[in-house]
Amino acid sequence: MNSPGSKYLRFIKFRQPPVSDFRPLSFPGLKPLFLGVLFGFAVLLSLFACQHSTKDLGYNYGLLSYDSLENKAYLTMVNSLMDAQEIGPRTEVNFNGFILAQKDSRYFVMDQEQKAFVAYQIGEQGIRAVAKISMKDIPWEPYMSWVNWVNPHTILIGTVNHHKFNYLEIDLDAMKINRQGPLNIPETAKENNYVGVSGQLVDHKLFVSYTFQKGMMREHIVPCEETMYMAQFSYPELELQSTTQDDRTTWPGSYAILAPNSLVYQDHIYVLGQPGGRTGNRKGTPSSILKIDTKKNIFDPAYNFQIADGTNEEAYTLQNLGDGLALSSVVPLDKIHSFENYMINRVANFVLLDLKNQRKTKLDFPDVPLDWSFNTIWDDDFAYISVYQQDGNSQIWQYNRKDATLKKGLLIKGAIFRINRLKN
Template structure:
């Protein structure tokens, strides 16, 4: 009578157990790696110099830590210069000529589409429709050749691309910045400026604002307007917004002559307007912010009812550009666009030069403030009453809250 080999039986069972564990692990990993569809998105730079992306359904309470509640990002292929819409993240890796579309899962940032876009750096974007994205930018080598790409974000393909009929820098000016784009019916407005390189923070800007008006969709140039009331119209809006359209269809944009942008500190930060029924800058409107707060501002968020928020530096609290971003010196101010007055919002001093840090919805502004380790909060600002209270806390490795976005 044959007897069963106990060693063989044990070996067989161990192999079977190992196979089952592998299968179970694979199923668990697949189950956990689900697309996350929460209402808000938060982009963090940690004290560990790592970057994280979090999502949450509430900004009003609780504690979030990037290393526990977020996913770690590969900063070699993605950065905070993102476009966030409808649960998708769009990012251009200009070094590799790759425009990617991502979704956040519970474990990673997952690429769901990729387009080849050569020799291009995004300066501004504009949503022509819910699924049509217009990208405007410059060549990578000289930053002086304006280009555009129109993208269908559902099929994720390029509809059309080409050059933009804007003048190139001349004389002492070597490069260009495109500070805003705005489409209104059959017109496209593009604000831009020119730069020259020097020893102080690499470059400074022209003391003239340029605004081109193009026919749309032909993209033929009809007019270039010049204005010397301030310098550097707008800014890179994948990092921070600088313009909006109000309830009446009037378009507003802010200039950025401060050392973090135009590096023309003797020029005032100001707000310009193009009326809804006009195609030229309103020569009767210029909101000189610097003359009131005696500082420069970066970032403009519209609250409704002719009210807006700007984020301004305090030149008495930093030394120069080298410590501007790391010093707690930024204040938030409420602007009355009609009466051209300002009021400081009673928030702690913030740090970080340029951030997408305000979300406005249903009479509330959610404002992200970095006020020191374990004191990073998204504050809840009641627009009507002006009252403030702390919302969700960003703890753990949180150093900078680079951006907060509404996903859906």
């Protein structure tokens, strides 16, 4: 499959002695694609943690980046995203799996080769696996999964596997599975597959967005359906309460563990339909943000924020910048002459979205690869955006939400694919 991202993925061996009962970590042998799958795979380990505690590393942020020249991934710890003097140690990261969650100095990774959910922790002397849960008998499909936080130490994983929706709830502190089971979303015809999948938890309700496609998504040939569907479940019971649909856009997700495409603002859900040629292949359908009214359990008929018309442009991913602002990647279609252009060329530009007022502003950044990554973070006053430049470095920009100004911050070698707080 052409996964969403990850340019120049190569086989990398783990050069340190493995932790007892853990195999050496490595990249699977994958041909060069684009920066994002690597960005979705990432793990962090530490020599100083017992299973139920974490260590304060003395740094505020962890930046995961990929250096294509060295063909290596790194973790850089920093205290400030703006001050170069606050940059801490840079540690090589070798991993095999998809990051599903991060909490303080730990990253939690689904390793498909081991069939295990693995906890890795950052330490002063390196990175190390400290605990794992067997996933041998639990179905999970990375490209049709999403993760929701139930509370500060519990995640709910949703996934589609073998034509069925399932859930898995994990206590990250105890490293145990609380429960698992089916999500009873109405079945589709046998020739269809669920695609464009994502979910959000709001006020004791789980909202799952999806669409259908004949054949497998990986083929990128058959257009998806023209309709976005939504199923609403009670939580914690996870019993189906209602379903609804909307045909103003489609393909409301997928690759959600690699990059976000929906967010919660003022207790309502904003979900981006991304039906363009890179995902749903329903050409001419607008890339629009729809609002899920979580009180009425419907798509708000009065809200339709069109980001790209589907004829001249397409939009992908929806990064939360706080206070009703978001970031999306827009691809002008005059730059797309074949599917490979999505994968290897700098075809996208970042746009700032005002969800409240439905306004779009192109940011004065260079064109970037169409990437699936978590390359933003925000706080009370500012949002931070990582922009991967042609010189092989990532420039962090600070966006001031009060006066709408941009300011340069840290310059990090390689392409940043994840920014996390190491102190919460």
